[in-house]
Amino acid sequence: MRKLPHLVHPRAVFALALAGLCAALLGCASPAPSLVEPGRGSGDLGLVIERESGSLAVIDTSARQVLGRIAGLGDLSHASVVYARDGARAYVFGRDGALTKVNLLSGQIEARIQQAGNSIGGAISQDGSLVVAQNYQPGGIKVFDARTLKPLADIPAVVDGKASRVVGLADLPGNRFIYSLFDAGQIWIADLSEPTQPLLTKFTNIGKQPYDALVTPDGRYYLAGLFGEDGLAKIDLWATPPKVERILPNYGKGEQPLPVFKMPHLRGWAVAGRHAWLPAIGRHEVLIVDTQTWQEVGRVPVAGQPVFVMARPDGRQVWVNFAVPDYDTVQVIDTQTRQIVKNLKPGKAVLHMEFTPRGHAVWISSRDDHRVSVIDTASFKTLAELPAKSPSGIFFSSRAARMGF
Amino acid sequence: MRKLPHLVHPRAVFALALAGLCAALLGCASPAPSLVEPGRGSGDLGLVIERESGSLAVIDTSARQVLGRIAGLGDLSHASVVYARDGARAYVFGRDGALTKVNLLSGQIEARIQQAGNSIGGAISQDGSLVVAQNYQPGGIKVFDARTLKPLADIPAVVDGKASRVVGLADLPGNRFIYSLFDAGQIWIADLSEPTQPLLTKFTNIGKQPYDALVTPDGRYYLAGLFGEDGLAKIDLWATPPKVERILPNYGKGEQPLPVFKMPHLRGWAVAGRHAWLPAIGRHEVLIVDTQTWQEVGRVPVAGQPVFVMARPDGRQVWVNFAVPDYDTVQVIDTQTRQIVKNLKPGKAVLHMEFTPRGHAVWISSRDDHRVSVIDTASFKTLAELPAKSPSGIFFSSRAARMGF
Numbered sequence: 001m002r003k004l005p006h007l008v009h010p011r012a013v014f015a016l017a018l019a020g021l022c023a024a025l026l027g028c029a030s031p032a033p034s035l036v037e038p039g040r041g042s043g044d045l046g047l048v049i050e051r052e053s054g055s056l057a058v059i060d061t062s063a064r065q066v067l068g069r070i071a072g073l074g075d076l077s078h079a080s081v082v083y084a085r086d087g088a089r090a091y092v093f094g095r096d097g098a099l100t101k102v103n104l105l106s107g108q109i110e111a112r113i114q115q116a117g118n119s120i121g122g123a124i125s126q127d128g129s130l131v132v133a134q135n136y137q138p139g140g141i142k143v144f145d146a147r148t149l150k151p152l153a154d155i156p157a158v159v160d161g162k163a164s165r166v167v168g169l170a171d172l173p174g175n176r177f178i179y180s181l182f183d184a185g186q187i188w189i190a191d192l193s194e195p196t197q198p199l200l201t202k203f204t205n206i207g208k209q210p211y212d213a214l215v216t217p218d219g220r221y222y223l224a225g226l227f228g229e230d231g232l233a234k235i236d237l238w239a240t241p242p243k244v245e246r247i248l249p250n251y252g253k254g255e256q257p258l259p260v261f262k263m264p265h266l267r268g269w270a271v272a273g274r275h276a277w278l279p280a281i282g283r284h285e286v287l288i289v290d291t292q293t294w295q296e297v298g299r300v301p302v303a304g305q306p307v308f309v310m311a312r313p314d315g316r317q318v319w320v321n322f323a324v325p326d327y328d329t330v331q332v333i334d335t336q337t338r339q340i341v342k343n344l345k346p347g348k349a350v351l352h353m354e355f356t357p358r359g360h361a362v363w364i365s366s367r368d369d370h371r372v373s374v375i376d377t378a379s380f381k382t383l384a385e386l387p388a389k390s391p392s393g394i395f396f397s398s399r400a401a402r403m404g405f
Numbered sequence: 406m407r408k409l410p411h412l413v414h415p416r417a418v419f420a421l422a423l424a425g426l427c428a429a430l431l432g433c434a435s436p437a438p439s440l441v442e443p444g445r446g447s448g449d450l451g452l453v454i455e456r457e458s459g460s461l462a463v464i465d466t467s468a469r470q471v472l473g474r475i476a477g478l479g480d481l482s483h484a485s486v487v488y489a490r491d492g493a494r495a496y497v498f499g500r501d502g503a504l505t506k507v508n509l510l511s512g513q514i515e516a517r518i519q520q521a522g523n524s525i526g527g528a529i530s531q532d533g534s535l536v537v538a539q540n541y542q543p544g545g546i547k548v549f550d551a552r553t554l555k556p557l558a559d560i561p562a563v564v565d566g567k568a569s570r571v572v573g574l575a576d577l578p579g580n581r582f583i584y585s586l587f588d589a590g591q592i593w594i595a596d597l598s599e600p601t602q603p604l605l606t607k608f609t610n611i612g613k614q615p616y617d618a619l620v621t622p623d624g625r626y627y628l629a630g631l632f633g634e635d636g637l638a639k640i641d642l643w644a645t646p647p648k649v650e651r652i653l654p655n656y657g658k659g660e661q662p663l664p665v666f667k668m669p670h671l672r673g674w675a676v677a678g679r680h681a682w683l684p685a686i687g688r689h690e691v692l693i694v695d696t697q698t699w700q701e702v703g704r705v706p707v708a709g710q711p712v713f714v715m716a717r718p719d720g721r722q723v724w725v726n727f728a729v730p731d732y733d734t735v736q737v738i739d740t741q742t743r744q745i746v747k748n749l750k751p752g753k754a755v756l757h758m759e760f761t762p763r764g765h766a767v768w769i770s771s772r773d774d775h776r777v778s779v780i781d782t783a784s785f786k787t788l789a790e791l792p793a794k795s796p797s798g799i800f801f802s803s804r805a806a807r808m809g810f
Contacts, residue, residue, distance in 0.1 A: 032444055038437035038510040039448030041493025043805045044533075062490050062533060063541065087465050087492065088446025106444040125766045127469060128449075131745045173719065173764065174783050218678070219719045238721065238741060273623070274679060274697070293680070314578065314624045314808065316643060347661060357806030359578065360531045378579050401762030401803040 009175070035107040038058075042087040043131035044355065045104045046396035048365060048372055050093075050389040051076045056092065057372075057388050061356055061363070062386035063284070064374050068107045068282030074098045080393060083400035084146060085128035090395070091146070095123040099133055101149055104397065110370060111149040115142050120167060120357060125175040126403075130192055131178050132169060141179060143195055150360050152195040157183035160336040168213025168224055168266070170404045172237065180210035180224045187224060187235065187244065188211075197226055205371055206233040206244045213265040215404040216276075216291070225266050225281075226252060234294065247294040254282050262323035264307050267404075272335045279306035286333065301349040303329045308352065313359040321350045321364075330364060332380070342380050346373040351391070357398035365391035410587045431488055440473040441465075442506055445768040447492040450509045451801035453761070453770060453777055454497075455794040456481045457731045463509050465802060466761055466768070468625065469576035469779050469789040471511045474758050481501045485526040486799060488805035489551060490533035495800070498527040498549070499645075504538055509802065510535075515594050516554040520547050525572060530580040531808075537574060537582050544568035544654070545586060557600040564589035572630055573618025573671070575809045579641065585615035592618075592629060592640065592649065607682055609636040611649045620809040621681075621696070630671050630686075631657060639699065652699040658686050667728035676739045677720030684711035685727070685737040691725060691738065705743055709736045713757065716740070717782055718764040726769075735769060747785050751778040756796070770796035 033153045033210040035058055045067075048057040051104060054070040073079070075096035083093050092100045092111075097116035102109055118137035124130070124146060131144045140163065155299050155386040157164040164181035172178055191199040208228025214223050230252030235242050264279035266291065271277075275297070276289045286296040286309055305324025310319050318333040327349050332342040347366025354363045361383060364373045367390050374384040399405040440463055450472075453462040460476040478484075480501035487496050494515065497505045502521035507514055523542035529535070529551060530695045536549045545568065548558040555763045562569040562584075578581055592611050604761035614632025620642075622628050629638040637655030639650050644693040658665060669684035676682075680702070681694045691714055693703035709731025715724050723738040732754050737747040752771025766788060769778045772795050779789040803810040 036444065038439065039493060039508050039513070040488070040800070041491030041510065043447055043488070043492025043802060044490040083448070085449040086446030087448025088444060103444050105446065120661075126763050193535070211431075218721075220721075316625075358808050360533050378564070397448060398447070398806040401806055403763050 027233050033106055033108060036105055038099065040105070041106055042397050044356075044397070045087070045199075046363070046394060047081055047102075048363075048388050048391045049393040049395075050366075051079065051392045052390040055389065056102065056176055057386075057391070058107060058385070059143065059363075059372075060157070061208075061361070064386070066388070067134065070102050070107055070109060071287065072109065073100055073102075076392070078120065078392075079319045081132070081395035081399075082124040082405070083395075083397050084124070085400055087397035087400045090397070091124065091131050093119050093133055096118060097137070098206055099131070099144065099149060109315075113144075113149050113151075115144070115151070119399070120165075121169060123169050123171045123177055124172055125176060125177070125192065126173050128188050130175060131196055132192075134166040134169040135180055136165045137365075139165050139183075141166055141169065141177070142352070143190075143198070145195075147367060153192070153198050155190055155198050155200070157181045157184065157186075157188065159186060161311070167211060169216055170215040170222065172215070173219060177236075178187060178213075178237075180206075180213050180221050182211060182227075185209065185228075187222070187233065203235065203242075203244050207231065207246065211263060214266045216311045219403045219405065221291075223247075223266065223269075225263075227263070230254060236288055238331060240296065248287075248296060249285070250296075251278075251281070259321075261305055261325075264305075264308055264309070265393050268319050270309050270311030272311040272317075272318060275335070277309050277311065277318045277333070279309045286318070288338070298338060301332055302331055302333075302340070310353055310355070312362070313355055313357060317341075317377060319353055320364060321353060327351075328366075332377075343400070344375070344380065346375065346382075347371055354396055356393035357396065363394050363396075367391060413649050423746040438511055438513060441510055441719075441784055445510070446511060447802050448491070449761075449802070451768070452486055452495055452497075452507075452509065453482050453767045453768075453793050454484045454486070454798040454800075455796045456484070456772075457795040459489070460794065460798070461507065462776075462791075464768075464791070466766070468615035469791070470794070471791050475507050475514060477514065478505055478507075481797070483525065485809070486528045486804075487527060488537070488800075489529070490803050491803055492802035492805045495802070496536050498524050498538055500524060502534070502540065502542070503553060504549065511763060516623065518549075520549070520556070524569075524604075526574060528574050528576045528582055530576055530582070530597065531578050532580060535580060535600055537595075537597075539571040539574040539584055541570045544570050544588075544597065546571055546574065546582070548595075548597060548603070550600075552601070558597070559605050560603055561594055562586045562589065562591075562593065562604070564591060564746075572616060573627075575618065575627065576625060577620070578808075583618075583640075583642075585611075585618050587614055587616060587632075590614065590633075592627070592638065597651060608640065608647075608649050612636065612651065616668060619671045619674055621754060622676055622808065624808045626669065626696075628652075628674075630668075632668070635659060636717050642700065652693065653692075655701075655702060656683075656686070664727075666710055666730075667712055669710075669714070675714050675716030675720075675723050677716040677723060680740070682714050682723045682738070682740070684714045691723070693743070703737055703743060705745070707736055707738075707745070708748070715758055715760070717760055717767070718762060719739065722746075722782060724758055726758060733755075733771075737782075749785065750778065751787075752776055757798045759801055760797040762801065768799050768801075770799055772796060796797060 142157040164183035210224040211227040213224035303321035348367035349367035569586035615629040618629035709727035752774035754772040
């Protein structure tokens with residue numbers, strides 16, 4: 001199961017050589033392999049998905065370096081990552097249904113299972129004890145012990161005898177998880193206080209074909225986009241009892257749909273102050289929504305069909321990337337003036353962006369230029385360019401401290 | 406300079422014994438001392454200030470255990486902590502003017518300097534490269550290299566020939582720092598883009614005797630409480646140019662002041678949704694302020710004079726502790742109903758509270774009962790009680806990812 005990292009840090013090579021010598025001569029205890037020097041924390045590390053080679057680049061966001069690689073992850077197209085509470089362990093959900101637990105400090109695979117035929121991401125419980133995968137094939141969700149990946153519960157999403165694909169999975173307080181059933185048009189909450197005895201709450205008739213969803217950063221609202229009709233399904237999870245409401249009735253493809261080159265990722269939604277910034281579908285616009293009234297309050301024209309619309313952690317800027325043919329472009333919106341303040345061309349096929357937790361820099365993956373660019377969010381200067389093999393998602397360990405990530 | 410940890414993890418003892426044997430027999434490289442097993446991340450660690458013994462308890466917020474102690478820190482009354490980007494290194498500002506860099510994974514002191522005669526805390530720059538201390542004696546701030554603690558700049562706070570004590574220091578984007586001059590009644594911003602050549606912006610006549618201050622979680626507003634008069638000084642740091650405004654004219658001791666047993670900590674201010682929750686001064690009340698209008702919109706009667714008023718990370722609850730004689734009590738306010746939903750008596754002399762980053766639990770120090778209680782924020786059950794010597798401040802490594810912390 002364990003794989004040696006593809007590349008290792010020079011210091012780690014030295015340590016390994018010393019350890020090997022020591023072990024050969026006297027049978028001393030061999031120190032654990034490591035990508036980093038002892039005493040280094042995990043708070044400023046991250047992973048970059050390298051989809052073609054099925055590997056992960058382990059990155060240091062302080063030194064702006066690739067520390068090493070973890071290989072053997074399988075099909076990583078559309079892969080996503082959640083972090084254990086310690087920030088050193090991460091769970092990688094592969095499109096091929098594999099779930100892999102890796103360690104960013106050691107560069108090792110700690111556990112790996114084939115849990116489904118086709119998976120579309122996962123989540124980790126508030127207390128860090130449970131990892132949950134959402135599946136297209138066979139549908140439903142599966143629950144695992146976060147330490148060992150031992151299966152604890154299999155919760156099919158069967159409605160009227162038909163298994164539904166699951167999307168939009170997110171953690172809620174109290175080791176609960178919320179998710180959407182694409183085929184059944186429902187939203188379910190699984191309470192895993194007793195992991196082997198899930199309690200389900202089901203919301204029916206929420207709209208046609210929910211295709212993605214998110215929880216707001218405070219965990220209060222769950223919002224699901226609808227592929228089969230316009231509008232969004234919203235649940236106020238703090239209400240007693242929570243119920244589904246429809247908002248933004250004109251949000252969607254519309255009656256005369258434009259060609260949509262790529263459906264936007266809702267999880268990229270930016271909440272900045274009292275406003276949410278979200279990608280229009282098919283249109284070259286970013287929508288501004290008041291999170292107190294859930295009414296649209298403005299639109300910003302942008303360079304193409306937006307995919308990710310992400311707020312810098314302080315909410316003062318919103319960064320946008322685009323579907324083909326504008327996927328070499330990134331635009332920056334000032335949230336005070338609602339104007340575009342910068343156009344960037346960081347590389348071909350920009351797939352993802354991730355901010356350092358205090359917002360100093362943003363890391364951007366350019367798949368077809370095989371690089372990750374690090375850009376200062378104040379000066380817009382390129383601070384570093386790092387080689388990566390067809391990079392897609394970028395996931396920093398600071399996600400461990402956030403709800404809904 | 407280096408001190409062995411006071412207590413060490415059993416695994417660390419084993420590793421040290423093995424290393425010692427190995428080194429004695431063959432001169433092998435001795436592994437670095439450690440409180441934790443290799444490959445463990447720093448994301449769920451923290452420090453508890455043990456003021457009487459001048460030590461720090463290193464805690465594991467997942468296992469809810471004390472991993473070990475770091476001793477030899479000097480006078481830790483009113484001590485505070487900020488974290489390096491990696492979350493493993495922390496900077497401890499002692500009241501006696503000492504600045505100590507410790508490592509939570511190794512349990513070691515990595516650097517220590519005596520930088521002032523009387524210090525009242527510090528901050529770390531957005532990019533993690535600079536640590537700044539705010540001083541009562543000799544006043545002003547001092548800037549240090551975060552890696553080595555080498556002094557880089559000494560910025561006295563002299564107005565009309567008189568050195569002022571500095572309070573309310575906070576980091577701002579772009580390696581800038583903002584702070585208040587208690588004696589001079591001014592607020593200064595130091596731009597440390599070139600650390601050895603600070604650029605100062607000064608706001609004068611901000612009000613009498615600013616005694617503490619904070620930045621809001623988005624870094625937009627700086628708010629300074631005034632000891633010498635009622636009201637607060639507010640700066641919108643996103644305005645062009647920023648200027649000082651006075652808000653909440655009745656906030657303070659009032660014309661017929663009540664006895665104030667302990668001035669509240671402003672840094673404990675809770676911002677939950679669009680409202681800030683703040684401790685009244687002298688009165689048995691918590692005030693609710695709208696952060697869009699900066700008007701008071703409500704008051705909640707509480708058990709005593711509030712000291713810390715802190716929001717659970719999701720903003721759904723606000724927890725309050727109190728000055729003498731009510732300092733054995735903690736109250737929990739539901740922010741939706743504005744009602745007190747729980748009274749707790751975790752121990753004698755509750756001095757501080759810290760939430761786990763996703764809000765599952767809160768850690769509370771009870772100085773005179775020499776313990777730290779871990780309480781589930783949903784069920785209010787006590788999950789653990791850990792021994793600590795006169796514990797005061799509790800600081801989790803997840804602060805590394807936050808502005809103004």
